[in-house]
Amino acid sequence: MEKLIIEGGRKLQGEVEISGFKNAAVAIIPAAVLAGDVCVIDNLPNISDVVILSTILKDLGAEVSIQDTKTLSVDTRGIKECFIDYEAAKDLRASYYFLGAALGRFKKARVVYPGGCCIGTRPIDQHIKGFEALGAKVDIEHGIISVEAEKLIGAEIFLDVVSVGATINIMLAATMAEGITTIENAAKEPHIVDVANFLNCMGAKVRGAGTDTIKIEGVKELKGCHHSVIPDQIEAGTYMIAAAATGGDVVVKNVIPKHLEAITAKLKEMGVSVKEEGDSLRVKVTKPLKNINIKTLVYPGFPTDLQQPMSSLLSIAKGTGVITETIFEGRFKHVDELKRMGANIKVEGRVAVIQGVKSLMGAKVSASDLRAGAALVVAGLIAEGETEIENVHYIHRGYDHLYEKLTALGAHIRKAF
Numbered sequence: 001m002e003k004l005i006i007e008g009g010r011k012l013q014g015e016v017e018i019s020g021f022k023n024a025a026v027a028i029i030p031a032a033v034l035a036g037d038v039c040v041i042d043n044l045p046n047i048s049d050v051v052i053l054s055t056i057l058k059d060l061g062a063e064v065s066i067q068d069t070k071t072l073s074v075d076t077r078g079i080k081e082c083f084i085d086y087e088a089a090k091d092l093r094a095s096y097y098f099l100g101a102a103l104g105r106f107k108k109a110r111v112v113y114p115g116g117c118c119i120g121t122r123p124i125d126q127h128i129k130g131f132e133a134l135g136a137k138v139d140i141e142h143g144i145i146s147v148e149a150e151k152l153i154g155a156e157i158f159l160d161v162v163s164v165g166a167t168i169n170i171m172l173a174a175t176m177a178e179g180i181t182t183i184e185n186a187a188k189e190p191h192i193v194d195v196a197n198f199l200n201c202m203g204a205k206v207r208g209a210g211t212d213t214i215k216i217e218g219v220k221e222l223k224g225c226h227h228s229v230i231p232d233q234i235e236a237g238t239y240m241i242a243a244a245a246t247g248g249d250v251v252v253k254n255v256i257p258k259h260l261e262a263i264t265a266k267l268k269e270m271g272v273s274v275k276e277e278g279d280s281l282r283v284k285v286t287k288p289l290k291n292i293n294i295k296t297l298v299y300p301g302f303p304t305d306l307q308q309p310m311s312s313l314l315s316i317a318k319g320t321g322v323i324t325e326t327i328f329e330g331r332f333k334h335v336d337e338l339k340r341m342g343a344n345i346k347v348e349g350r351v352a353v354i355q356g357v358k359s360l361m362g363a364k365v366s367a368s369d370l371r372a373g374a375a376l377v378v379a380g381l382i383a384e385g386e387t388e389i390e391n392v393h394y395i396h397r398g399y400d401h402l403y404e405k406l407t408a409l410g411a412h413i414r415k416a417f
């Protein structure tokens, strides 16, 4: 089992290039099923979720080729039906997008209940409600979700909770439904817009993505297209946090600064200098950092996916900070590991109270999920001495070339087995 060893205490300095967005890529790859044609998807991150989804496409009968780890060419004409079992999909969440895409194209799909990070209960009732509203019958038996419809008919769907996954899945299923589908109380995250742009590039008629009302006018068929995935705001945010935590000076390149406003605002509130330079953000520490309060919210609020890495930074900021996690009830599993490293954090339900300490100490720790892993990497970069992180496979779900990028910024980080 791969482990990650970090010799902490070095300021990160230099430039880091941000890769394509995991959460957009993992929806766009399954969405290619809808085309029944050749799609070229560019700027993909080299992460395990992308590798798994590409393998699933191949196993379903698509012709898949990857160039430079970044560009996927996929011909989905050979796919005739969609069944995805436990072994194929247990390690990621996004397998559920094959439900919406295959329902749209074949009016039928069977996909194992999704996996992904264990950060709360993560129900999929809103996805099911959406599929049913479009006319599909949904059954869940022995851990397999089956969806089937004679035909799909556009409907008005009001989501009970703002869900990224349900918004995207309903968009996928509705692209070839008869008539108009309206999703109200839709999620507004940047990757919703990226997926809508990909669908429109294939010939779909999706309007309003990025607002809380999305309208999809069904079309008879879609065609292949070429699409480039947007930069990963969560990877970018993680490097911004790591730069601040190590007292560094880092230019985070190839980002859309607008997507990073929530994290930029919070870093500035702590006393970090964040300057926009075109499609880069320069993050520099010039004075001691003060603690702050954070509440995770749907976009454009502070993203839950950055809450865990941010808690490592708050652990060494002066004073007391409070994190309120409103999206996932189980997203504080990293806290016990941070405590091993000397952090002073008390968790009660969805609230973590962090009393800043002078520094963290290297220790043996274990990642419980992707962003818990990112939090431990940030903590390891700050800590005095050596930090050994287990369960690194979680981190590889979402961070492209982590070792190379951190090493180029001056970190001492290596693999061990």
Ligand SMILES: CC(=O)N[C@H]1[C@@H](OP(=O)(O)OP(=O)(O)OC[C@H]2O[C@@H](n3ccc(=O)[nH]c3=O)[C@H](O)[C@@H]2O)O[C@H](CO)[C@@H](O)[C@@H]1O
Pocket (backbone or CB within 6 Å): 023, 024, 026, 093, 094, 120, 121, 122, 123, 124, 125, 126, 127, 128, 161, 162, 163, 164, 165, 166, 187, 304, 305, 326, 327, 328
């Ligand atoms: C692959 C992907 O893009 N993952 C992201 C996606 O996950 P995911 O799409 O699973 O997250 P959702 O936006 O759906 O979940 C938001 C909230 O809605 C609840 N909910 C969701 C669906 C549903 O049918 N019923 C329901 O109650 C969830 O339990 C959670 O409390 O958005 C999350 C919130 O920004 C991010 O942390 C994940 O990184």
Ligand SMILES: C=C(OP(=O)(O)O)C(=O)O
Pocket (backbone or CB within 6 Å): 022, 023, 092, 093, 094, 115, 116, 117, 119, 305, 370, 371, 398
């Ligand atoms: C929770 C995450 O991913 P997933 O939904 O794919 O498990 C994440 O990217 O932080």
